[in-house]
Amino acid sequence: MLVGSMLDDKDNSVKIQALNALKAFSGIRKFRLKIQEHFIKVLELTSTIWDSELHIAGLRLLNNLPLPDFVYPQLRRVMPALMEILQSDCILAQVQAVRLLSYVAQKNDLLYDILNCQVHANFLNLFQSTQPGSLLFEVLVFAERLSEGRNTPHYRAVKWHYNEQSLHEALFGDQSRLADRLLALVIHPEEEVQIQACKVIVSLQCPQDVRVQPSFCQTSRSYFNNGE
CATH class of the missing domain: 1.10.10 (Arc Repressor Mutant, subunit A)
Incomplete structure (x- = not known):
């Protein structure tokens, strides 16, 4: 061509x-x-x-x-670059990068490569409520897919080791502040962000086959709105 x-x-x-x-x-x-x-x-x-x-x-x-199988080796090599684009300051590029990473995260053979990829210390800034809703939604979808992927029997059957600055540690490590970010997003002005934040919370707390119910999000919203 x-x-x-x-x-x-x-x-x-x-x-x-x-x-x-x-x-x-x-x-x-x-x-x-x-x-x-x-x-x-x-x-x-x-x-x-x-x-x-x-x-x-x-x-x-x-x-x-x-996503053909023959590109997997190259994808592994460029993963750090894709992660850098996700952490750049160009919203449109960030959205496209995280969409690709979300798709790749559904491939069992590539999940560890993503989770062990090094990220900046301020990676969780991507989950701040001040981010554009379009980016927040995609980042939350990414987090949900990573959470679900790491909890599958196939993935849990192996004892994986992660770098201290890895994406896994930023999102799911003992020192991660992801939960705080998610709770703040449950009352985000954009409904699709609220719902997706709820889905991530459920994926972190429940088995993979549990699906978030609308009542969960409604309960969370009323809880925060009432300030109880």
């Missing part, structure tokens, strides 16, 4: 145009398999060039494609 060859252009703006074009074509079934051949190349560009517009275009494309 001619558009794919433009990914090798030296000009980042040309690369971005190519990524946007591939994203448009990826919605057409007959082109999707051909575009998938560029998956690793797009991962490489996204992880090695620090350009927020390129990150957005590249990640949007990746999020519109299936």
Whole structure:
């Protein structure tokens, strides 16, 4: 595909145009398999060039494609870069990065690589109520999927070891302040954020097959609203 060859252009703006074009074509079934051949190349560009517009275009494309098994080794290598994009200051890039990470988190073979990925000391700032609702919602979905994944029998069958600065320790370690962040989000102005925060709380407290009920969120909201 001619558009794919433009990914090798030296000009980042040309690369971005190519990524946007591939994203448009990826919605057409007959082109999707051909575009998938560029998956690793797009991962490489996204992880090695620090350009927020390129990150957005590249990640949007990746999020519109299936995740073939052959890209797992490359995904492991670029995980730190994806985590850096998630912790950057570009909201659109952050949203796209966390969507991809949420999808990857559902793959058993990659879950440990995500959980053991190093994050900044202030990672939980992503869960502050001052963050845009669109980002908060996606970060909460990510947390729920990680929580559910680590509690599956398949994952619990292995005794995993995590780095002190890992994502696992930031979210689920003994010193994590995630619970405080979640409780604050239960009364967030945006309902989808409230509900998703409730889902994360349930995933942390209950077996994987338990599903959050609307009454749980309603109870939590009335509790905080009444100041009891």
